[in-house]
Amino acid sequence: MSTIAVRAEAGDAGADRRAEAAGPEAMRRRGIDVDPALLTLTSEQEELRGIVADFVAELSGPDDVRRHAAFPGGYDPALWRRLARELGLAGIAIPAEYGGAGGSFTDLAVVLQEAGRGLLCAPLLSTVVLATSALLASGDERTCRQYLPGIADGSVVATLAGTAGRAGSSDTGARREAAGWRVDGTYDFVLHGATADVVLLPAQTEEGLGLFAVDGNAPGLARSARTVLDPTRPQAALRLADVPATLVGPPDEGAAIVDLALDIGRAALAAEQVGAVEHALHACVAFVSHRHQFGRPIGSFQAVKHRLADLLVELEGARSAARYAAACVDAAPAELPVAASVAHVACSEALELAAREYVQLHGGIGFTWEHPAHLYVRRARADAVLFGTIGRHRARLAALIGIGGRELEGDAARD
Amino acid sequence: MTDTGSGVPPPEEFRAEARRWLASVAAPRADAAAWGTGTDSVAVFENWSPEEEREHTDRIRGWERLRYDSGWGALAFSPDVGGRGLPGHYEHLYRSEEAAFEVPRRTEVFPVTQQLIAPAIAIWGTPEQQTRWLPPMLRTDELACQLFSETEAGSDLASVRTRAARDGDGWRLSGHKVWTSGARVATWGAAVCRTDPDVPKHAGITVFLVRMDAPGVTIRPIRQMTGGESFNEVYLDDVVVPDGDRLGPVGQGWRVTQTILAAERLDSGTLGLDNAAAALELAAHLDRPLSGAERDRAAQLFVRTVVQRALGLRVTATLAAGRQPGPEASVGKLHATRTLRETTDLVAELLGPQLTADTGAWGTFAWTEHLLGAPGYSIAGGTDEIQRTILAERVLGLPREPARGAAS
Numbered sequence: 001m002s003t004i005a006v007r008a009e010a011g012d013a014g015a016d017r018r019a020e021a022a023g024p025e026a027m028r029r030r031g032i033d034v035d036p037a038l039l040t041l042t043s044e045q046e047e048l049r050g051i052v053a054d055f056v057a058e059l060s061g062p063d064d065v066r067r068h069a070a071f072p073g074g075y076d077p078a079l080w081r082r083l084a085r086e087l088g089l090a091g092i093a094i095p096a097e098y099g100g101a102g103g104s105f106t107d108l109a110v111v112l113q114e115a116g117r118g119l120l121c122a123p124l125l126s127t128v129v130l131a132t133s134a135l136l137a138s139g140d141e142r143t144c145r146q147y148l149p150g151i152a153d154g155s156v157v158a159t160l161a162g163t164a165g166r167a168g169s170s171d172t173g174a175r176r177e178a179a180g181w182r183v184d185g186t187y188d189f190v191l192h193g194a195t196a197d198v199v200l201l202p203a204q205t206e207e208g209l210g211l212f213a214v215d216g217n218a219p220g221l222a223r224s225a226r227t228v229l230d231p232t233r234p235q236a237a238l239r240l241a242d243v244p245a246t247l248v249g250p251p252d253e254g255a256a257i258v259d260l261a262l263d264i265g266r267a268a269l270a271a272e273q274v275g276a277v278e279h280a281l282h283a284c285v286a287f288v289s290h291r292h293q294f295g296r297p298i299g300s301f302q303a304v305k306h307r308l309a310d311l312l313v314e315l316e317g318a319r320s321a322a323r324y325a326a327a328c329v330d331a332a333p334a335e336l337p338v339a340a341s342v343a344h345v346a347c348s349e350a351l352e353l354a355a356r357e358y359v360q361l362h363g364g365i366g367f368t369w370e371h372p373a374h375l376y377v378r379r380a381r382a383d384a385v386l387f388g389t390i391g392r393h394r395a396r397l398a399a400l401i402g403i404g405g406r407e408l409e410g411d412a413a414r415d
Numbered sequence: 416m417t418d419t420g421s422g423v424p425p426p427e428e429f430r431a432e433a434r435r436w437l438a439s440v441a442a443p444r445a446d447a448a449a450w451g452t453g454t455d456s457v458a459v460f461e462n463w464s465p466e467e468e469r470e471h472t473d474r475i476r477g478w479e480r481l482r483y484d485s486g487w488g489a490l491a492f493s494p495d496v497g498g499r500g501l502p503g504h505y506e507h508l509y510r511s512e513e514a515a516f517e518v519p520r521r522t523e524v525f526p527v528t529q530q531l532i533a534p535a536i537a538i539w540g541t542p543e544q545q546t547r548w549l550p551p552m553l554r555t556d557e558l559a560c561q562l563f564s565e566t567e568a569g570s571d572l573a574s575v576r577t578r579a580a581r582d583g584d585g586w587r588l589s590g591h592k593v594w595t596s597g598a599r600v601a602t603w604g605a606a607v608c609r610t611d612p613d614v615p616k617h618a619g620i621t622v623f624l625v626r627m628d629a630p631g632v633t634i635r636p637i638r639q640m641t642g643g644e645s646f647n648e649v650y651l652d653d654v655v656v657p658d659g660d661r662l663g664p665v666g667q668g669w670r671v672t673q674t675i676l677a678a679e680r681l682d683s684g685t686l687g688l689d690n691a692a693a694a695l696e697l698a699a700h701l702d703r704p705l706s707g708a709e710r711d712r713a714a715q716l717f718v719r720t721v722v723q724r725a726l727g728l729r730v731t732a733t734l735a736a737g738r739q740p741g742p743e744a745s746v747g748k749l750h751a752t753r754t755l756r757e758t759t760d761l762v763a764e765l766l767g768p769q770l771t772a773d774t775g776a777w778g779t780f781a782w783t784e785h786l787l788g789a790p791g792y793s794i795a796g797g798t799d800e801i802q803r804t805i806l807a808e809r810v811l812g813l814p815r816e817p818a819r820g821a822a823s
Binding site for chain 1: 695736
């Protein structure tokens with residue numbers, strides 16, 4: 001776990017104390033030990049939020065989203081370059097030595113929340129979160145130098161395969177030849193997999209599971225885009241036959257790297273989900289305040305307003321869980337597995353409720369193709385199973401706090 | 416203790432200092448090794464006789480006095496009344512340290528006195544009232560209870576009928592209040608009264624602090640569904656109250672009441688967390704493996720507790736940043752009442768028949784106290800439905816019910 005420790009030490013001086021405090025008993029009884037200040041936005045983050053929100057509102061409205069999703073890669077490459085270069089969003093949490101802004105994950109979470117609010121079509125989760133986290137977690141400086149500057153300036157789109165559990169990958173294998181590594185196997189449900197410039201993937205080596213980087217146009221790599229439930233987040237199936245690859249990190253660290261990248265991915269997904277819940281709630285409040293039936297706004301009926309109050313309760317709970325998970329990525333790595341699973345459960349459930357209410361409280365208009373509500377239904381259901389279902393995360397939490405259950409850790413990669 | 420120049424020590428230093436003081440006066444809290452021993456009480460409302468209530472109150476009071484006298488009570492209050500003048504969230508910082516020590520668990524009348532009534536006096540009281548009331552209340556020499564609800568004024572609290580009529584330099588109060596906890600041990604009762612029946616209902620209200628031992632005050636216990644008597648009804652029969660014991664201006668009592676109710680909502684954020692943790696301990700110590708359904712339910716309750724704690728930390732952080740808490744504070748009570756319900760659901764699943772008949776086994780039948788007490792908090796301090804309406808109208812800005820208030 002040496003590579004993980006690199007990241008943990010970078011966190012803060014209290015990490016040792018927290019690692020000790022995060023045993024099953026302590027997690028069960030106390031649950032949380034982070035600086036409360038990390039759960040609220042700084043004034044700089046508020047400013048960042050405003051800038052990104054304006055950008056998303058102007059260039060990624062509901063009609064734009066449909067147009068962007070129809071691009072071959074599922075996003076508008078020109079818009080992505082602007083986001084990366086003008087706003088510096090792609091490199092916000094990448095260390096300065098690799099061409100990024102050297103910000104924190106909580107900074108990135110602010111961006112993700114606003115992206116999630118507008119269902120922004122962009123390779124944020126695949127490239128900026130999963131692939132970047134895997135590269136940094138690997139501790140492989142040479143590979144980081146090779147890809148991270150390109151990710152930071154928007155010229156490289158990368159993704160991480162093998163994140164979808166048992167159904168996601170099979171028959172993977174890597175062998176060392178004189179000219180370098182060759183990889184075989186199939187990987188499914190790979191985010192932005194059909195168009196990514198580089199694919200990171202775990203494959204079985206003689207020493208264990210290793211992480212490899214494969215060029216998107218490598219000979220022997222067949223990629224087919226899947227028809228997807230959520231058109232704003234494309235997925236692809238990859239088949240590799242004797243594909244040249246580069247080993248990333250030690251040949252037995254793949255599982256640990258993917259596990260950490262997945263937990264960071266869950267924290268990122270949670271931030272996006274909070275933005276989407278907020279959008280749905282505000283859209284519903286605006287609609288029921290103006291829509292009249294029986295001679296009064298339908299929002300004045302208690303049956304309607306209490307449903308929205310319940311959604312507000314879920315939103316604030318989800319926001320708290322998402323901020324806690326983001327804070328753990330930066331400052332409490334020992335608590336991250338628990339925080340990531342808690343955030344995944346809380347935020348997935350909140351967004352599923354929000355999407356349901358989005359349709360229901362808009363009545364007939366909410367059930368039409370033209371209305372954006374179904375885009376949020378699609379996002380909600382797809383997100384909830386993207387990095388492990390709610391049920392599997394509950395089982396993982398049960399194991400982490402010592403009440404039975406089964407660890408999820410590693411099975412994404414090892415299954 | 417060094418400080419940042421404004422007299423406020425940095426949080427970490429404050430916490431360390433609090434830990435040092437606590438370690439010098441209290442034992443560390445017993446840990447997991449103690450499972451199966453000691454008290455297994457998970458009562459939401461204590462089932463105490465009047466003697467027991469007095470005894471427990473005195474024990475808690477002893478601790479609170481030591482705290483106040485040692486400079487660790489009344490942290491957010493001004494030094495004039497024995498406080499430290501620290502920002503509001505330092506009380507939360509202190510409490511998070513205190514949680515690791517064996518100290519008496521405060522019954523409801525203590526937070527009512529220290530977190531609800533005293534801050535309202537600090538906002539609405541005259542300088543004379545603050546000098547007279549705050550030190551003894553913050554030291555808990557004098558406890559205060561809420562004389563709010565009436566049989567015909569529950570959720571619609573502004574329709575209170577208890578009359579306060581001018582009589583020379585003072586007032587005469589007559590009416591009937593219900594659901595008062597701590598009435599038997601309190602020195603003062605904050606009474607929401609009608610002083611003008613001829614104006615719209617919210618405008619005719621004034622708040623008084625009534626001495627609970629004044630002639631004409633009669634306290635009768637209410638037996639709640641747990642079988643115990645944690646609440647009282649209080650009859651006010653021509654009780655004389657000097658004008659100097661009026662809190663806030665005449666006719667402004669609704670605003671004073673709102674100050675107290677808002678503090679009550681804020682104070683309910685940690686409600687139910689101790690018992691949820693106890694239910695998870697039960698799940699961890701069961702002498703058989705959990706079924707998939709039980710494990711799911713336990714994990715879900717754990718998710719709720721983490722979320723509730725994170726919500727609480729956000730409130731602390733907002734206060735620390737010098738801002739007023741927003742929705743994260745007002746959603747706390749609804750979150751807490753659901754935690755209480757889901758704790759019952761988990762325990763029922765885990766214990767099965769042991770929850771219905773007392774086998775004498777430690778930590779089993781005791782949960783009936785939780786099961787029967789939990790519904791109380793979905794009613795007390797503003798029902799879940801009233802909380803939802805407050806969120807919908809005041810936070811989300813949804814239109815009000817058209818007919819409401821038209822009759823008043």
